[in-house]
Amino acid sequence: MTSAFLTVSDLSINSPEKALFEGISFQAQAGELIAIMGPSGIGKSMLTRAIAGFLPDTLSTQGSVAINGVEVNNIPMIQRQPDQRPAFIFQDALQALNPLVSVGGQLTLALTSSKTKPSKTQKQKIISLLEQLGFSAPEDTLNKLPSELSGGQRQRICIAIGLLSSANIMVADEPTSALDPITEREILKLIRQSVKNNQVAGLLITHDLHSALECDKLLLIDEGTMLAFGPPKEALAASTHQFCCSLRDLVA
């Protein structure tokens, strides 16, 4: 059996007032995309932020987060080795992009980790990805500032940044929430392919059951703890909790 690339063991997150949740344990192998589902406000984003090492100061964690066997829980992202820093695709594209840097500049930085001009091959890789993400004039898009793009286009640029990054873990927090359903399906396919081809571990927060069913595993959380983890259909069947029952009704 291959060792898990990301291993979360008995993780709890607490605010001064309450425990957000406790007892979260799951693993992600390289090449696996894990869907995370749970009711709104339950703590899905905070869970991925705890894994990535950038929780708000008001929250603290206990338990273990190991990336490739190295314990990183409570080590802020900025202090981690580069291979222990996940790439993030945020829900809120406007906040995630630098308003003062061109789209091309931000994509180049994601691909090369430097601000220098990309090589011809690197530029071609960026353009080809933008085409896959539905941009009809990618060369023009590269010269634009984020403010010159629509909300959906900005979100697709955030997805491109995540896909170009060389991080070993990719976290996508409701990455397709501002997109139409057809684009959404195409983009989820791209994320799945990217996770497989680059052999990274992917975490996808989603409210869409059909997207979750297409992932390798599903982590279900509610009421401060995990309900189930495993291949999506098995995870759904494993709990009698109301949230899981409601989801099961949708697939029945």
Ligand SMILES: Nc1ncnc2c1ncn2[C@@H]1O[C@H](COP(=O)(O)OP(=O)(O)OP(=O)(O)O)[C@@H](O)[C@H]1O
């Ligand atoms: N900066 C913060 N300090 C303390 N608690 C916070 C902070 N930000 C969010 N929270 C709390 O964390 C809880 C979980 O928020 P989170 O955004 O992780 O939920 P979520 O499950 O991702 O929600 P959604 O599905 O609506 O995006 C919220 O109830 C909120 O009160």
